[in-house]
Amino acid sequence: MYLTVALGCHGFHPAAWQLSSATNPFDIDLSRDLLAQAERAGFEAALFGLPIGGSRLLASGLVDACELDPLPLVGALAPRTQSIGLGATVPLSRTQPFHTARAFSVLDHLSGGRTAWVLLPPYEDEGAVIEDAAYPALSRSEWYERAAEYISVVIKLWDSWEDGCVLADKEAGIFADSRRVHPIDHVGPYFSVQGPLTAIRPLQGRPVVVQFDQSDAGLKLAAQTADVFIGMCSSPEEAIALREKLHALLDGASRPRSAVKFLLSVWAVIEPTETHARHRADTLDSLISSDLMRAIKEDRERLAGRHLPNVLSGHRWGVRFVGTASRLCNLMIEWSGAGLCDGFNIVPSILPDTLLPLFDELARRRRPVPGEPVLLRQRLGLIRPMSVFAATTSATA
C-alpha cells in the first residue's frame, strides 16, 4: 500500500487556520518536523501546491489561501529530509517546459531521486483564467492539447541527455559523449523547443508524474502520461468505476495497468476518539461564517465548470473520513486488500493536528521505511524509463 500526503498552509478546510496549532505556516522548521514524522510513518511522498482556493477566497481575507512556490519549497526541504518523496505543482499556463524540466532535473539529483511533478488540471490553475495577450483564452480541449504537448516536451528534455552520457573523462578532456546528448527539435502548435536541456538526465530518468484530474480529458491525459493517479471518489463503488475507466484507457494506450499506481484521496479529520473527531469536524464547519460561505460560493462560480476540489468539508477531496487513526488504518487496509486501489493520498483537514495521530498509529504498525536511499520510482514500484533517444543512438552506433 502506497501513501502520499498533501501539505499546504494550515490544512484543507477553509477554517483550519482557526483551529490549527501552527501559528506560522511558512515556518520551514515546522514543515521539516512534519516531514520527519511522515518519513518515520513510512509515507512515500508529500505533495505541495494543491489548490486551497481561488483568488476570490484570498480576497475575502477569511481563508489562509496563501502558498509558497512549491518548487523552491521542495528545494529547501530536500536536504532537510531523508527518504520521503517531494512533489510540486507547476502552473502550466504561466511557465515554459524548458524551465520546468530543468528545475525538476536539478531537484531530482540533489534530493537523491525523490521528486514528483504534480499536474493540476490544465484549465484549473489561476493563470489559465488570466486574460493576457501572451496567453490567449484557450478552449477547454485546447488547454488539454497544450498540457499534453507541454508534458511531452518536458519528457523529451529530460531524455535529451541519455543515461551514462556523462563521461567526465579528465584525461581525454571529454565531459559528455556528444553522440548521446540530443537536440529535441520539438515544433508543435504550442511550443517550439530545440534543446537539449541544460541539465543532466534526472536521477529517476523522469521524476514521477502525478495527476488527479478525473474528467474524461484528464483521464485520457493520465492514461498517456501519469505514473500515479489520485482518484477523488466518495465511495468504494465510485473508486471501482473510476479505476476501471482508467484501466480501459491504459489498455487503449498500450500501457500496462501496473504502470499507473491508483491512489484514493481521503480528506480526514483524525482525533484520539470518535467523539472527539466528530466534535472537531462540527467545530470546523461551524466556523464557516455566512461571509465565508459567500466567498466560497463566489469562488466556485468564478471557476464554474472547473473541477476544483470543493474546499467545503472536503467532499471533492475524495472520501470524507472523520474518526480515529486506528479506524482509518483499518479502513485503508480493508480497501486496498479488496483491490480497490494501490494506496491512499491523505488530505488533512488541519495541519499539523490531523496528521499527528495518524503518524503515531502508522509508526506503531511499523510500515516499512527504506533504510538505504532509494528512488521514489522504486518505492512506488515503477520502472525507470529509458531515454526515448537511447534507441536511436544504439541503432546508429
Add this chain to the structure above:
Amino acid sequence: MNPSRQLHLGLFMYPGGHHIAGWRHLNAPADTYTSLTYYRTAAQLAERGKFDIFFVGDTLATRNKGRTFFGRQAIPNLDPVSLCAVVSAMTSRIGVVATLSTTYHEPDYVAAKFATLDHVSAGRAGWNVVTTFDPAAAYNFGRKGLLDKSVRYERGKQFVDAVTALWDGWAEGALLADRTTGRFLDPSLIEKPQLPANSFCLDTPMRLPRPPQGWPVLIQAGGSPHGRDLAAQYAEAIFTAQPDLEEAKSFRAEMHKRMAEYGRSPGDLAIMPGLSPVLGSTETEARRLEEELDELVHPEVAMWMLTKTFPFDFTSYAPDDLLPVDALEDLPKSTANNATMLSAARRDRMTVLQAAKWLARSRSHHTFVGTPEKLADVMQCWLEEGGCDGFNVMPPFFPDSLAVFVDHVVPELQRRGIYRVDYEGSTLRSHLGLKTPQPRRAND
C-alpha cells in the same frame, strides 16, 4: 576616525570551476556536479569565510559547436533558484543569489519564486536580473532569435517594476490571523500592482506575504550602457568584469553618477568585480598551478571560446598563426570585454591558440596569480582606491581553490580590518548594509 570601508565577498558558483579546464584538474571531483555534497562543501566553505553571497549564474542553452553538442565543455549549470533553495537549507547566514532571465519568464511567477526563496531562507535571497544575451537560448523558448537589446532591456525594466510591485502588494499588518474575528487577512491592505504604463498584465496580487527583506536584494550583471542604466535605477549589487583598476574606478564613478540621477546614493550599491584567484604559497607555486591549468585547456575548447567570442571565420587560420587583431577590431559587435583581450593580444603578439587560451582562462575577468598576501594587497588596494566595494570570487576549480582562499586570504583581510570577522546580521541586506525598501503603495 571612520572605521575602514569593508569588503563584500560573493562566491560565484560554477560547476567545474571558473577556469575552463578546471574540471580536468587532478583534485577536481569531475563527476559530481549534480551531487548535494559538491554544493554543500562549497556553500559551507563560503559561509566559513563569512561571504555575503552564494551566487549562481544561468545558462539557458547547452554549449554547442554549430548544431552539435560540444561534449568537451558541456558542464551544465544547475537551475539557479532550485540550487539556491537547496543551499539555503544547508547554510544559516550566507545570502543566496539566483540568476533569472526577464526575457524568458513571467513577472508573477518570478515574484513568487523569489518571495518563496526569501521566506524559506529567512531573508537571505537575491535576484540577479539578466536579459539573456545568448542567442541560442531563444530557440528553447519558441523564439526565432535574440530580441533587440533595447527591447530586451525595456522589457527588463518593466519586468522589475512588476515584480517589485507584486512584492509590495502586501502592506505591513495585512496578515491578521485573528481567530476571534475569523479574519485571516485584511484585504484592504493587499492590493494588486498599479502600474498603468506597464505592459505586463497583473490581475491578482501575490499569494504570499511581503518577503522578509521587503524585496530580495536586486543584482545586475550586464556591463553594456543598457545594463548600466538598469543597474543605476535598481541594482543593489553589481557583478561586473573589471580586470583593470583604473577602468574599474571610472566604472564605479560613472555608476555613482548615474545613480544620483535616480536619487540614489553610493551606499545603496555594492560593486563587486569578478576575481579569479590562482593561489600558491609562493609565487612560483601559483604560477605552476596557472600553467598546469592552462595546459589542460584542450585546443578545441580554446578555439571554441574564440569563435564564440568573435563572429569571425577562423577556419583558414592555423593555431600558431598570429591573431588577426586588426580584422577582429573591425568587427561590428566588439564589446568592452573583447577590447581588453585584443589590446593584450596586440601587446604580446599572441598566436590564435594563445589568444584562445587567454580567453579560456579568464573569460575576461580579473585573474590573480600569486600568494594570498599579495592577493590581499590587491584587494585592499582596489577597495581603498575606490575600484570596488567587494569581489565576486571565481575559484578556478572547486572546492580546493575556494578552500585556499577561505583559509589563507580571508584571515589576511580580517587581520587588516577590511573584512568582517563574523556576520553581524542574518539577512543578505544586513550583510551588504542595505536599507529595507519601503513598500510603494498606490495611494502614496
